[in-house]
Amino acid sequence: MSVIKDDQRGPIIQVEGLRNQFGSQIVHEDLDLSVNRGEIIGVVGGSGTGKTVLMRSILGLQEFAAGKISIFGKPITGLAEKEELEVRRRFGVLFQNGALFSTLTVAENVQVPLREFHSMTTELMDEIAGYKLGLAGLGPEAGPKYPSELSGGMRKRAALARALSLDPRLLFLDEPTAGLDPIGAAAFDHLILELRDALGLTVFLITHDLDTLYTICDRVAVLADRRVLAAAPIKELLEIDHPWIQDYFRGPRGRSAMAGDRENRKLAGT
Numbered sequence: 001m002s003v004i005k006d007d008q009r010g011p012i013i014q015v016e017g018l019r020n021q022f023g024s025q026i027v028h029e030d031l032d033l034s035v036n037r038g039e040i041i042g043v044v045g046g047s048g049t050g051k052t053v054l055m056r057s058i059l060g061l062q063e064f065a066a067g068k069i070s071i072f073g074k075p076i077t078g079l080a081e082k083e084e085l086e087v088r089r090r091f092g093v094l095f096q097n098g099a100l101f102s103t104l105t106v107a108e109n110v111q112v113p114l115r116e117f118h119s120m121t122t123e124l125m126d127e128i129a130g131y132k133l134g135l136a137g138l139g140p141e142a143g144p145k146y147p148s149e150l151s152g153g154m155r156k157r158a159a160l161a162r163a164l165s166l167d168p169r170l171l172f173l174d175e176p177t178a179g180l181d182p183i184g185a186a187a188f189d190h191l192i193l194e195l196r197d198a199l200g201l202t203v204f205l206i207t208h209d210l211d212t213l214y215t216i217c218d219r220v221a222v223l224a225d226r227r228v229l230a231a232a233p234i235k236e237l238l239e240i241d242h243p244w245i246q247d248y249f250r251g252p253r254g255r256s257a258m259a260g261d262r263e264n265r266k267l268a269g270t
């Protein structure tokens, strides 16, 4: 029987009083964040504000100096091994550079988490890999290819297929549209939205892409001054009188994204 109950109410991720420090550099101080079940939450902030460190802390990859992080209502520190494995297999993670294994085919990459957590026949694994690649918008011809044989956009999709391999409830995406052209980025955004709706995912999404924030995020968490300054729909963030928020969302790129101009940039090919 599962030790993690997924039908409970309340936030799916709860971060309270988080402190992260490297030597004398304090990255997070008293940082709080709640992520609600089924939402797509965007995480933004200037370079070096600790977006990736926050994600790594939630994933249990980064030991933190103080605070408490709970996922599915369970604190992530001090879990018994069985519980920790069960929490981990409910995450799907797409790291910033995709992080596919270059010596494995795309299908084998998708099968890596399956091999880690399950024992199943090769036929079944091939079937699952094909299905997950399909979910990520790749055809069966992608399976036998090596990552180096794919375009940047296809590599992102392959990495997404791998992140989906264990049927996660919670998907973490670090800069998923970085390096994609505007058409590829818009298509990827659309895919995330579709998958959230079809699979009932909760999505934690680090991005600098204002179009993504406007198009698919239910709320946006702003990291500044070592904490989450606010986590709210963009319309509410626009009311906050903080220089970074005002510059970011009301600057030229913010205004363009607000007007839905990605379509125009797509047409112009920029």
Ligand SMILES: Nc1ncnc2c1ncn2[C@@H]1O[C@H](COP(=O)(O)OP(=O)(O)OP(=O)(O)O)[C@@H](O)[C@H]1O
Pocket: 022, 027, 045, 046, 047, 048, 049, 050, 051, 052, 053, 054
């Ligand atoms: N393992 C580490 N050792 C020392 N310092 C680190 C380590 N990991 C992160 N940092 C520092 O913590 C700060 C936050 O890093 P992080 O990668 O989370 O920033 P970010 O907000 O994701 O930035 P970007 O938008 O540029 O990707 C940076 O100053 C970084 O140098």
